[in-house]
Amino acid sequence: MKEKDGFVDYPQQQMILYVEKDGGEYGPMQTGSFISANYMDDYIYKRRNLELDMRAQLTNGIISPVKYYMILVDLSISELAARAGIRKSRVKKHLDPKHFGMATIDELKRYATVFNLPLANMLQVVLIKDHGSFESIVLLENNAENISINQTLTSNPYVVLTKIEERI
Numbered sequence: 001m002k003e004k005d006g007f008v009d010y011p012q013q014q015m016i017l018y019v020e021k022d023g024g025e026y027g028p029m030q031t032g033s034f035i036s037a038n039y040m041d042d043y044i045y046k047r048r049n050l051e052l053d054m055r056a057q058l059t060n061g062i063i064s065p066v067k068y069y070m071i072l073v074d075l076s077i078s079e080l081a082a083r084a085g086i087r088k089s090r091v092k093k094h095l096d097p098k099h100f101g102m103a104t105i106d107e108l109k110r111y112a113t114v115f116n117l118p119l120a121n122m123l124q125v126v127l128i129k130d131h132g133s134f135e136s137i138v139l140l141e142n143n144a145e146n147i148s149i150n151q152t153l154t155s156n157p158y159v160v161l162t163k164i165e166e167r168i
Contacts, residue, residue: 008031008033016028073114073115075114090107100158125160148164150163
């Protein structure tokens with residue numbers, strides 16, 4: 001690749017490419033990421049819509065928390081079973097809310113470990129008010145005196161909806 005062909009104007013994510021310089025020699029060149037510059041917005045949009053759709057299915061009792069996180073973490077049933085150390089047939093059952101209630105505490109802990117979250121968080125959806133609408137995001141900084149936390153039951157008997165908003 002020639003040096004002029006490798007340049008991408010994207011300062012948010014930089015990378016090093018080894019390109020052919022004008023003099024014919026090869027060397028490193030710092031440039032922006034082509035994929036981030038051209039496809040990141042589309043990825044974020046699709047990922048957000050996936051999360052919204054899966055959250056609606058979870059809170060309406062269509063899917064279990066195991067299926068919700070399995071899809072968001074992008075694992076197959078076989079991968080989840082292997083990582084959690086649970087039989088594949090048992091994992092398949094836990095994807096359905098009807099059979100999710102038969103999971104043992106040990107199995108739930110194993111799932112939570114695979115999904116890299118505390119067990120209590122696996123059984124609740126946390127929404128944070130951001131610019132007037134509730135979003136499923138991580139609160140980076142907070143001021144505990146100005147935060148209101150409300151929990152609501154959902155149609156799924158195993159999941160609670162937690163809304164966090166800043167009091168003004």
